Amino acid sequence: xxxxxxxxxxxxxxxxxxxxxxxxxxQGYLSSSPERTVRVRIKGENGYLTIKGKSNxxxxxxxxxxxxxxxxxxxxxxxxxxxxxIDKTRYEVIVGTHVYEVDVFTGExxxxxxxxxxxxxxEESFEKPEWLGEEVTKDNRYYNSYLxxxxxxxx
Amino acid sequence: xxxxxxxxxxxxxxxxxxxxxxxxxxQGYLSSSPERTVRVRIKGENGYLTIKGKSNxxxxxxxxxxxxxxxxxxxxxxxxxxxxxIDKTRYEVIVGTHVYEVDVFTGExxxxxxxxxxxxxxEESFEKPEWLGEEVTKDNRYYNSYLxxxxxxxx
Numbered sequence: 001x002x003x004x005x006x007x008x009x010x011x012x013x014x015x016x017x018x019x020x021x022x023x024x025x026x027q028g029y030l031s032s033s034p035e036r037t038v039r040v041r042i043k044g045e046n047g048y049l050t051i052k053g054k055s056n057x058x059x060x061x062x063x064x065x066x067x068x069x070x071x072x073x074x075x076x077x078x079x080x081x082x083x084x085x086i087d088k089t090r091y092e093v094i095v096g097t098h099v100y101e102v103d104v105f106t107g108e109x110x111x112x113x114x115x116x117x118x119x120x121x122x123e124e125s126f127e128k129p130e131w132l133g134e135e136v137t138k139d140n141r142y143y144n145s146y147l148x149x150x151x152x153x154x155x
Numbered sequence: 156x157x158x159x160x161x162x163x164x165x166x167x168x169x170x171x172x173x174x175x176x177x178x179x180x181x182q183g184y185l186s187s188s189p190e191r192t193v194r195v196r197i198k199g200e201n202g203y204l205t206i207k208g209k210s211n212x213x214x215x216x217x218x219x220x221x222x223x224x225x226x227x228x229x230x231x232x233x234x235x236x237x238x239x240x241i242d243k244t245r246y247e248v249i250v251g252t253h254v255y256e257v258d259v260f261t262g263e264x265x266x267x268x269x270x271x272x273x274x275x276x277x278e279e280s281f282e283k284p285e286w287l288g289e290e291v292t293k294d295n296r297y298y299n300s301y302l303x304x305x306x307x308x309x310x
Contacts, residue, residue, distance in 0.1 A: 001231065030193050030206060031186035036235045038185050038193045038206075049204075049222075051185060053235045065232060067204075067222065076156065077220060080191045080208045 003052070003064040004122055007142055009133035010113035015102050018129075019091040025103070028081030032145040039145070040077040043090070047074025059138035060122050084108075084148035096127035108151030114142060158207070158219040159277055162297060165268040166288035170257050173284075174246035180258070183236030187300040194300070195232040198245070202229025214293035215277050239263075239303035251282035263306030269297060 027041040039050040047070055053063035069077075078085065086109065091102040098117050105112040114136070117126055136142045141150070182196040194205040202225055208218035224232075233240065241264065246257040253272050260267040269291075272281055291297045296305070 030191045031188075033186075036185045036237070051232060051235065063231070063235070065228060067224070069222070073220060076218070077206060080206065080218070082191070 001064060003062050004060055004119045004124075005062075005116050005137070006060065006119065006126075006135065007137045008115045008117075008135050010102060010115050010131055011133035012131045013113075014131045015091060015093050015100070015115075015129065018095075019093045019102070021092045023090050025088050025090050026078070026085060027144065028078050028085045029145050029148055030077070030081055032082055032148060034140060034143065034145065037143075037145045040074055040081055042071060042074050042078070045071060047071040049074075049077070055138075058122060060119075082148065084151070086144050086148050093129070095129045098126045100129070100132075105147075105152065108153050109147050110153060112147070112152040156218060156220060158217050159215050159274045159279075160217075160271050160292070161215065161274065161281075161290060162292045163270045163272075163290050164288035165257060165270050165286055167286045168268075169286045170246060170248050170255070170270075170284065173250075174248045174257070176247045178245050180243050180245050181233070181240060182299065183233050183240045184300050184303055185232070185236055187237055187303060189295060189298065189300065192298075192300045195229055195236055197226060197229050197233070200226060202226040204229075204232070213277060215274075237303065239306070241299050241303050248284070250284045253281045255284070255287075260302075260307065263308050264302050265308060267302070267307040 023044040025043045027039055030038040035054045037052045041048040046068060048066055049069050050066040055062045087107045088103045088105045093100045093102055100115045100117050102115045140146055178199040180198045182194055185193040190209045192207045196203040203221055204224050205221040210217045242262045243258045243260045248255045248257055255270045255272050257270045295301055
């Protein structure tokens with residue numbers, strides 16, 4: 001229930017040559033407070049409710065609780081969410097022994113591409129593909145909850 | 156998924172002669188916004204996550220979504236909640252064909268007793284016991300989410 005992730009900008013679209021799966025993701029926030037975000041997500045044909053605490057000091061670890069819910073319920077809950085729904089396509093790219101999730105944003109966040117890799121410990125090493133750009137793990141502006149209120153196009 | 160409830164103050168403790176069950180309830184809020192409250196509750200030995208929308212114009216109907224969750228997860232989520240946990244004992248009292256839920260608050264809301272009855276339609280009639288006081292259905296100060304931030308003792 002503790003999520004360890006590192007997040008990067010993406011500097012080229014060559015990851016599109018190597019992805020294995022992709023899904024449309026539409027998500028909104030019932031709470032976008034970084035101390036207790038409550039997220040409603042539709043990913044492909046599934047619904048999810050996800051609650052996250054604030055990051056630890058290194059910015060790498062964050063408490064996370066998630067339940068799969070019926071898509072019809074997720075659609076109803078999306079209606080309750082704060083303004084600023086996030087719409088993106090997530091590509092899964094296997095690099096070495098890890099899976100990078102590469103999010104290509106549309107709508108108000110068009111132009112932004114972020115890659116995340118999940119680790120089992122903060123010390124775990126991982127291979128960096130050539131399309132990977134600057135690390136932004138500690139930069140809260142790249143939280144989707146922040147982007148929902150402050151879209152990338154307005155930066 | 157639409158909850159129709161009427162809420163009343165309670166003017167005497169004679170309901171204690173007639174209750175069938177009671178449970179300790181401890182609850183906190185991940186979002187206390189009336190437009191999208193997200194509540195974590197431990198009731199007896201069970202955990203719940205509940206999301207409610209805002210009330211309709213009459214104040215009687217409110218969208219509600221609820222899932223039972225393991226008590227250990229509810230305890231973890233309570234740690235993330237906003238300040239102001241609600242602690243109360245809920246008594247169930249059968250009156251005619253309805254069940255009144257009577258909440259006796261402790262801690263910062265000590266002195267407050269509220270009764271709620273759930274209806275199938277806004278027009279449904281129901282029997283009123285002698286211990287029932289003033290109706291407060293439309294008064295948002297009696298939302299538990301409001302009480303968590305503005306406890307009864309401070310009124």
